[in-house]
Each structure stands twice: as structure tokens, then as C-alpha cells.
Amino acid sequence: MGVVETTKPSLELLRSLSDEHVLRTLMRERRATRAEIAAATGLSKPTISESVKRLSASGAVVDTGERTTGRGRVGTYYALPASGRALVASLASTGVVAEAVDVYGEIVARATAPGADELHGAAQEVADGPFRLAVVSAADPVDRHTGRLVALPDAPLELGALDVPAALAPLVDGPITVDNDVNWAARAEPLRDFAYLFLGEGLGCAVVSDGEVRRGHTGVAGEIAHVVTVGPDGAAMRFTDVFGALGLRRARSTAIDVPKLLASDAHETLAGAVAGVLSAIVALADPEVVVVGGPWGRAWLEPIAHAFAQAPRHVPLRPATVGDELVAARATALEQLRDAVVSAATQR
Amino acid sequence: MGVVETTKPSLELLRSLSDEHVLRTLMRERRATRAEIAAATGLSKPTISESVKRLSASGAVVDTGERTTGRGRVGTYYALPASGRALVASLASTGVVAEAVDVYGEIVARATAPGADELHGAAQEVADGPFRLAVVSAADPVDRHTGRLVALPDAPLELGALDVPAALAPLVDGPITVDNDVNWAARAEPLRDFAYLFLGEGLGCAVVSDGEVRRGHTGVAGEIAHVVTVGPDGAAMRFTDVFGALGLRRARSTAIDVPKLLASDAHETLAGAVAGVLSAIVALADPEVVVVGGPWGRAWLEPIAHAFAQAPRHVPLRPATVGDELVAARATALEQLRDAVVSAATQR
DNA sequence: GCATTTAGGCAAGAGTCCTTCCTAGAATGG
DNA sequence: CCATTCTAGGAAGGACTCTTGCCTAAATGC
Structure with missing residues (x-):
């Protein structure tokens, strides 16, 4: 907090700012003449000309050989060279x-x-x-x-x-x-403060706060398997253990057997367990909404939302937009x- | 994500950068001559002279009337005027x-x-x-x-x-x-990713991620009273209700009766409940450490740490530095x- | 064929930065 | 007491970068 870092004023700073404008314009437009770049950036033509001259000399932009057609003088198109991938x-x-x-x-x-x-x-x-x-x-x-x-x-x-x-x-x-x-x-959702709960073979959660995914110290923030929640008989139990207690794991694994789960009649118990986890998410992250994704999360959104609505504090749930x-x-x-x-x- | 905002290059930008250097120097030093400001900022004397001239004209800095004593020419001290509080x-x-x-x-x-x-x-x-x-x-x-x-x-x-x-x-x-x-x-602690758990008459928690306290959507992130945890008989119970079940609340209130709690023999039960909350904190925030403060949090750090060490995932606990x-x-x-x-x- | 349109260059002006040198005044030391 | 040393501030000059305005060249459209 409070570390004020002020850049030194220098003409080099201005120059690099101009160059950056030119480069970013060419990233958007793929190719453009100096006049077009000037119009797009709001900088003057001589400034752009100087910048293009510098960047051409260093190879950061190249004359594509193409020329404008249409009324007026023939213009030279500039573009970025092969810039890697x-x-x-x-x-x-x-x-x-x-x-x-x-x-x-x-x-x-x-x-x-x-x-x-x-x-x-x-x-x-x-x-x-x-x-x-x-x-x-x-x-x-x-x-x-x-x-x-x-x-x-x-x-x-x-x-x-x-x-x-x-x-x-x-x-x-x-x-x-x-x-x-x-x-x-989660990063594909256009919200600034929310949580993304994933319920599939594995269990996961992303916490987005102030517009960024918060990863925590080691990067495993949101690994909710060990959150304490409500198990089968109202017993306190870690989330992952609920699936063991209900016999919904795949053989010799801690992965959830999703087809078996979807076919089971454990809606209520599981919805209660998920609601307990949601309480922890709401308490610690204070999301605007919780986006629920994953095969059984989306399928059972209804009972989960119903159970969660009983909690003293709750927020809206929303199915995840089918995202990649x-x-x-x-x-x-x-x-x-x-x-x-x-x-x-x-x-x- | 990806909104690139590039400032336009302009001479005004440089000027304001110089002025900012001068102002911040005077905030640190309280008063300084032009030569001292130049030495402190690394900018040249003429640049500082120009900036001081501008800022004096607008009233943003003032000649204090004081003069240097010592060898060499007498210098003029400049300082900020009364700038509000x-x-x-x-x-x-x-x-x-x-x-x-x-x-x-x-x-x-x-x-x-x-x-x-x-x-x-x-x-x-x-x-x-x-x-x-x-x-x-x-x-x-x-x-x-x-x-x-x-x-x-x-x-x-x-x-x-x-x-x-x-x-x-x-x-x-x-x-x-x-x-x-x-x-x-929490902001007074010099850590980038941690949680601050407060256990007093009320219950609270601050989550610091990437060096900033994360407040969530409405600002109530860390209000952990409703986190589901382990109650008296291994029953799942909201954290705040544990104190009700143990009769450790003040009369007609949900506030915790701290003297009664400290005198009670409920160490183990409460430590288990706190450990459950810590599991949720670790799962969702992935802190480097959890700093524990508040009257009974600090007093019972030992049993809490012991109970928490049983959890499959845990991080070090540390008493809060006596901070204001x-x-x-x-x-x-x-x-x-x-x-x-x-x-x-x-x-x- | 000629006015119009357009890319690019040139020139001038303003403004900011820097380095270098000069000057005035004050303390120091023989 | 006077020459020396030291320092704040100013002035001069050079290097750059930005802008506005004007000019030129070339192609189009009527």
C-alpha cells in the first residue's frame, strides 16, 4: 500500500507512447496507411510518420508492398511483420x-x-x-x-x-x-464479483473478486472438496466424503460417478450438502451471484437452489453459459x- | 479483460509528471530548495525551476520566506500551502x-x-x-x-x-x-495472501488476496457466522449457532459472552468448530497463513491449531500482531x- | 480536360527536457 | 582581512517531440 511510483518525465516516454499507438492500431486493423493510423489514433500525421520511420528501421513494422487504390494519392500500407505466436x-x-x-x-x-x-x-x-x-x-x-x-x-x-x-x-x-x-x-463471465461452482466428476469453484480470478497463495483457491457441510443424517462431513457415504464414487477412486448420481434419489441430501458449501462461498467471497456449471450442477440446479434458499444468507444461482x-x-x-x-x- | 488504455503522448503529460515529482518531494521533505528537489528527484535544476514557477503561480507551492544558511548562495525554501486534511x-x-x-x-x-x-x-x-x-x-x-x-x-x-x-x-x-x-x-499485516480470523464477541474474517483485502460484491465478504461447521455432537451447524447450543451467548443477544466462554470447558468443541471454519477459509481463499486475533482467538490459539492440524488440508496459524x-x-x-x-x- | 480527393512531406512554432556555464552571496581558513 | 570554496539560482544552447498549416503528386469523376 502507498508505494507511489512515478515515472520520470522524458521525451523517450512520449516517443514510446506514440510507437505503442501505432503498433496497437496495426494489431486491430492488420494494415493501414500513415494517414489512416493518424485518423485512428488522433495523433498528427507528422508524428505518425516519424513513428513509422523509427519502427520500420527497427523492423517492428514493414511496408507490405500493397498500395491504396481509389481517389487521391497512392498510399503505402504498413503492417506488422510475422510477430510470433x-x-x-x-x-x-x-x-x-x-x-x-x-x-x-x-x-x-x-x-x-x-x-x-x-x-x-x-x-x-x-x-x-x-x-x-x-x-x-x-x-x-x-x-x-x-x-x-x-x-x-x-x-x-x-x-x-x-x-x-x-x-x-x-x-x-x-x-x-x-x-x-x-x-x-469463470474468466469468460462478464461479472466482477461472483463465484463459479463446478459440479461434475470433480468438484471445483472459482472466486472472482474485483474483476479478477483470485488464486490464493499457492493457486488452489476454490478447491472445495474439504469444506465441512451437511451430510446424510445432518452430520457434519467434508463435502467429498458425502459422495463416499452415499456410495456415489467410482470404483477405487474419489471421483464422482455422475451417471449413478443422476440416476439416484439423493437429490435432497446432495442439495443440502451443496447448499452448505454455498453458505461458505457466500460468507467468504460475498458474490453477486453464483454461476453453477458441470454436468450434475446444471441438471440439479433446481433442488440446489431450493435448499440454498433456506439459508439465512443466500444469493441468486444461475446456470453457467455454455462456455468453452x-x-x-x-x-x-x-x-x-x-x-x-x-x-x-x-x-x- | 484486455481493455488497453493508452494515454496520448503530449508535452502536457511530461509537465504534469514533473509537477508531481515536485509535489511528492515536498510531501516527504516538508520544505526544500529547488536544488534539493532536483537532487531528490533526479531531474535537472532548470526543469525543477520551471515546475516550481508554474506551481507557485497556481498557488500549489509557496515560498515559505525561510532561507538557507551555510556555505554558498542563500536558497529559497518552498513548501506546500495548507492543503486540507x-x-x-x-x-x-x-x-x-x-x-x-x-x-x-x-x-x-x-x-x-x-x-x-x-x-x-x-x-x-x-x-x-x-x-x-x-x-x-x-x-x-x-x-x-x-x-x-x-x-x-x-x-x-x-x-x-x-x-x-x-x-x-x-x-x-x-x-x-x-x-x-x-x-x-488485516491491511496492517505485510502479507499478500492470507486470512485474518477475528474471534471475539463477534466473529469476523478478512480475506487478503494478491495484496488487497477482498470485500466482495456488497462488501461483507468474511462474515463467517453462517458457515456450516461441526457442532457439539458432530452435528452440522452454522458457526454462530454453536455458541447458542453451548449457552455461550449473552442474554437476549447473539453476541458471544467472552468471559463465560473463557471460563468454560468447551475448548475442544469450539476448537473443532473453528477448525471447520478454517477448512472453508483454506479451501476458498488458499491463504499462506491464517492470522488469528480477537480476545478468545488469541487465548485459545493452541487448541484451535491442534484441531485444525487434523484437517486434510491446513496452513500455519499465527497470532495477530497487536495492531491498531x-x-x-x-x-x-x-x-x-x-x-x-x-x-x-x-x-x- | 479539369476540379476534387487523398497520402505524404516540409516548414514553422511551441514546449519540454537536458547539459554547461555564469553569477551572487555567504562561510571558511590562513 | 582577504582569497578561496561552496552553493542556489539563472541563462544559453541544443536536442527532441508534438502540433498546425501548407504544398505536392497522383488518381478519380464528371
């Missing part, structure tokens, strides 16, 4: 998706593979030289500092002992961001890639 | 504290009064013209948008129906920031006051 990947037990995203936000290549251990192969398939950075969604808890998957008690790693950063390091020449799939799904965890991962990758390009071109 | 107040059922803080971080006036309803009077006592802003700590849940106290189920307002912003509005000519005392206490909720409130007020002075002087 970002890798966006999704890892689940059902398979891997790898995508290459360019600085315009275009998905320029895509590959899928059946097993999570084929991450490297899928990434290599969409590679075209080293990636400038990677953003990965994984269906397991993630350590926010190392990017490695974290084994929590009673929750075997769905993806096995895969070391994501190590698997990608040879292909990526920059930062590798890894986060949980539930957190990525890659949407937010792509957006993050694009933002990081653009920032990397701008800072590479403006820093010296 | 910030009000810092603390409200508890035991009484009110009001302080006036100036732009140097000095407490220039202080008043106390026995009842919370004397907020206006205490504030008026330390006033010297209108305050530029106010920062208030209140021993009740606070709505982060309105600054009003929030009545939650089973938790009567300790301070009554006091409307803090309305009480202060006539004295304050700017923003009024109100927050819970537990949140202020006003420390962080003062720091916030000072930062806001300085920002206000800088922006008033640099904007036009």
Missing part, C-alpha cells in the same frame, strides 16, 4: 487441444490429441518456430508459481503426473501461464502476446 | 476516535468520545475547515457502495442504525471510505489525500 492449450483427461494464436487474435492452427500426455506433440503440430508464450488450461489444481499440477488429499490427479511447463519449455521462448479449467471458465474454457485462455494469450510485441518494440 | 475515524461500541491527518502524515488533532453516535461531534472537534476526505473503520459489516452499516441475520448492529456517510457528509468535501475494523486490521485498526486507515487516508492534492494541482 502464442500457444493456447487445454488439457483434460479426455484429450488435448492446442492452438496457435497470432497477434491479430486469429487461431492460425489447431490440433487435438486423445491423451493428456500428448501435449508436447499437439503443441509441436501447431508450432511454426518457437512460441513467444503459452497459456494452458488444465483440469487439475495448478500451483500458480511453478505451473505444475498439485495433488491434493482425496483428489488424485486427473491428468497424472504431467509436468506442463517442462513439457512445453522446449517449444516456448517465454512465459508459460497455467491455470485450472474452472478458473478459465479456451475463450478466456485465448483472450489472455492475445493480451500477453500483444504486450510482449509492444514492449519488445518500444524498449530500446 | 483527511479525517480518520474509528467506531466501536466502546467509543469513537477521530483524527485529522495532514498531507505529511502527521496526526494534527485527535478526539475521542464514549458513544458511537458522537461521531459527528468528535469529527467536528478535530476539524479545521472541511475535510478533503474521510476514512472510517467501523465494528460492523459495511456496504462497500453506500458506506452504510449492514444488518446481517443473527448479527444485530453493534453500532446501532448509525448512518456514517450521512453523519460525516456536512464536514467532508470529498469521498468517504468506510470499511470493517477487521479488514483494516487505525494504522492502515491512516495510511489509506494519507495516500488518498496526497493523490487528491497532486491531481488537483496537475489537472489544469
Whole structure:
């Protein structure tokens, strides 16, 4: 708190600001003449001309060879050179998706593979030289500092002992961001303070506060398996143990047997247990709404909402919009890639 | 996410940056010659001279009349004029504290009064013209948008129906920031991801994530009274109800009877209940440590830590450093006051 | 064929930063 | 007591960046 950091005034600062305007305009427009850039940024034509001259000399923008047609003098189109790509990947037990995203936000290549251990192969398939950075969604808890998957008690790693950063390091020449799939799904919702509760084979929750997913110290915030809640006979019980007590786990595993659960008549007991967890979420995170996703979360939204409405404090529940965890991962990758390009071109 | 906001390059930007450097230096040093400011900021003497000329003309800095003594030419000391004050107040059922803080971080006036309803009077006592802003700590849940106290189920307002912003509005000519005392206490700890659990007559918790207290949508994040936990016979029970079941509440109230509690032999039951709440905190916030404060929280840290250590996931507990909720409130007020002075002087 | 339109360049002006040098005045030391 | 040393402040000059305004070249449309 209170660390005031004031940049020194300098003409270099102004110059880099102009350059940044030019680069970001070309990221939006793909190509533009100096006059078009001036109009789009609100800066004057001579300023843009100077900036383009600098950036051309350093190779940060290039003359595409194309020329305007139409009335008036022929203009020269400028564009960004091949600026590298970002890798966006999704890892689940059902398979891997790898995508290459360019600085315009275009998905320029895509590959899928059946097993999570084929991450490297899928990434290599969409590679075209080293990636400038990677953003990965994984269906397991993630350590926010190392990017490695974290084994929590009673929750075997769905993806096995895969070391994501190590698997990608040879292909990526920059930062590798890894986060949980539930957190990525939450980032796609346009709310500032809410929680995203995922109820499927695994249990998960993302807490969004002040517009950002809060990951906590190690990155496993929202791993709700051990929250104490109401079990079968009103007994206090950890959330994950409720499924054991009801015989709704898959054989020799702590994973929930979803088909069996959906076919069972345990609506009420489970809704009560979920309502207990929701009480903890509301108490600690104070969300505006709780978005409920996952196969049985969505199917049983009704009884869950009914049980939760009995609680002394409650908030509205809403089904998750059918979203893809890659949407937010792509957006993050694009933002990081653009920032990397701008800072590479403006820093010296 | 991804909203890139780039400031336009302009010479005015540089000028305001120089002015800000000068102003912030004078806030630290109280008075300085142009040469001293130049040395402190790293900017050149002519630049500082220009800035001081501008700021003197607008009245944002003044010649104090003092002159340097010592070898060399006599220098002119400049300083900030009377720049207004910030009000810092603390409200508890035991009484009110009001302080006036100036732009140097000095407490220039202080008043106390026995009842919370004397907020206006205490504030008026330390006033010297209108305050530029106010920062208030209140021993009740606070709505982060309105600054009003929030009545939650089973938790009567300790301070009554006091409307803090309305009480202060006539004295304050700017923003009024109100927050819970537990949140202020947490802000005084130098950690980025942790929770602060307060166990006294009331129950409270602050969640600090990524270096900031997270208040949630309405501002009542951390109000843990309704978290489901383990009650007397292993029954699932809301935290606040545990005290009712054990007969540890004050008469006709939901407040905890602390002397009775400390004299009771309910260590184990209560430690188990607290451990259940800690499980929820760890699951949802993933803190590095949990700082435990409040009269019986500190006294019973041992049994609580013992019970919590049985949980499948746990983090270290630590007693709260004997802190004053006003420390962080003062720091916030000072930062806001300085920002206000800088922006008033640099904007036009 | 000529007015219109448009990209880009040039020139001038204002403003901010810096480095370097100069000056006035005060304390220090022989 | 006087030369020396030290320091705050100012002035000069150069380097840049921004803007406005004007000019030129080339293509279109009537």
C-alpha cells in the first residue's frame, strides 16, 4: 500500500507512447496507411510518420508492398511483420487441444490429441518456430508459481503426473501461464464479483473478486472438496466424503460417478450438502451471484437452489453459459502476446 | 479483460509528471530548495525551476520566506500551502476516535468520545475547515457502495442504525471510505495472501488476496457466522449457532459472552468448530497463513491449531500482531489525500 | 480536360527536457 | 582581512517531440 511510483518525465516516454499507438492500431486493423493510423489514433500525421520511420528501421513494422487504390494519392500500407505466436492449450483427461494464436487474435492452427500426455506433440503440430508464450488450461489444481499440477488429499490427479511447463519449455521462448479449467471458465463471465461452482466428476469453484480470478497463495483457491457441510443424517462431513457415504464414487477412486448420481434419489441430501458449501462461498467471497456449471450442477440446479434458499444468507444461482474454457485462455494469450510485441518494440 | 488504455503522448503529460515529482518531494521533505528537489528527484535544476514557477503561480507551492544558511548562495525554501486534511475515524461500541491527518502524515488533532453516535461531534472537534476526505473503520459489516452499516441475520448492529456517510457528509468535501475494523486490521499485516480470523464477541474474517483485502460484491465478504461447521455432537451447524447450543451467548443477544466462554470447558468443541471454519477459509481463499486475533482467538490459539492440524488440508496459524485498526486507515487516508492534492494541482 | 480527393512531406512554432556555464552571496581558513 | 570554496539560482544552447498549416503528386469523376 502507498508505494507511489512515478515515472520520470522524458521525451523517450512520449516517443514510446506514440510507437505503442501505432503498433496497437496495426494489431486491430492488420494494415493501414500513415494517414489512416493518424485518423485512428488522433495523433498528427507528422508524428505518425516519424513513428513509422523509427519502427520500420527497427523492423517492428514493414511496408507490405500493397498500395491504396481509389481517389487521391497512392498510399503505402504498413503492417506488422510475422510477430510470433502464442500457444493456447487445454488439457483434460479426455484429450488435448492446442492452438496457435497470432497477434491479430486469429487461431492460425489447431490440433487435438486423445491423451493428456500428448501435449508436447499437439503443441509441436501447431508450432511454426518457437512460441513467444503459452497459456494452458488444465483440469487439475495448478500451483500458480511453478505451473505444475498439485495433488491434493482425496483428489488424485486427473491428468497424472504431467509436468506442463517442462513439457512445453522446449517449444516456448517465454512465459508459460497455467491455470485450472474452472478458473478459465469463470474468466469468460462478464461479472466482477461472483463465484463459479463446478459440479461434475470433480468438484471445483472459482472466486472472482474485483474483476479478477483470485488464486490464493499457492493457486488452489476454490478447491472445495474439504469444506465441512451437511451430510446424510445432518452430520457434519467434508463435502467429498458425502459422495463416499452415499456410495456415489467410482470404483477405487474419489471421483464422482455422475451417471449413478443422476440416476439416484439423493437429490435432497446432495442439495443440502451443496447448499452448505454455498453458505461458505457466500460468507467468504460475498458474490453477486453464483454461476453453477458441470454436468450434475446444471441438471440439479433446481433442488440446489431450493435448499440454498433456506439459508439465512443466500444469493441468486444461475446456470453457467455454455462456455468453452479456451475463450478466456485465448483472450489472455492475445493480451500477453500483444504486450510482449509492444514492449519488445518500444524498449530500446 | 484486455481493455488497453493508452494515454496520448503530449508535452502536457511530461509537465504534469514533473509537477508531481515536485509535489511528492515536498510531501516527504516538508520544505526544500529547488536544488534539493532536483537532487531528490533526479531531474535537472532548470526543469525543477520551471515546475516550481508554474506551481507557485497556481498557488500549489509557496515560498515559505525561510532561507538557507551555510556555505554558498542563500536558497529559497518552498513548501506546500495548507492543503486540507483527511479525517480518520474509528467506531466501536466502546467509543469513537477521530483524527485529522495532514498531507505529511502527521496526526494534527485527535478526539475521542464514549458513544458511537458522537461521531459527528468528535469529527467536528478535530476539524479545521472541511475535510478533503474521510476514512472510517467501523465494528460492523459495511456496504462497500453506500458506506452504510449492514444488518446481517443473527448479527444485530453493534453500532446501532448509525448512518456514517450521512453523519460525516456536512464536514467532508470529498469521498468517504468506510470499511470493517477487521479488514483494516488485516491491511496492517505485510502479507499478500492470507486470512485474518477475528474471534471475539463477534466473529469476523478478512480475506487478503494478491495484496488487497477482498470485500466482495456488497462488501461483507468474511462474515463467517453462517458457515456450516461441526457442532457439539458432530452435528452440522452454522458457526454462530454453536455458541447458542453451548449457552455461550449473552442474554437476549447473539453476541458471544467472552468471559463465560473463557471460563468454560468447551475448548475442544469450539476448537473443532473453528477448525471447520478454517477448512472453508483454506479451501476458498488458499491463504499462506491464517492470522488469528480477537480476545478468545488469541487465548485459545493452541487448541484451535491442534484441531485444525487434523484437517486434510491446513496452513500455519499465527497470532495477530497487536495492531491498531487505525494504522492502515491512516495510511489509506494519507495516500488518498496526497493523490487528491497532486491531481488537483496537475489537472489544469 | 479539369476540379476534387487523398497520402505524404516540409516548414514553422511551441514546449519540454537536458547539459554547461555564469553569477551572487555567504562561510571558511590562513 | 582577504582569497578561496561552496552553493542556489539563472541563462544559453541544443536536442527532441508534438502540433498546425501548407504544398505536392497522383488518381478519380464528371
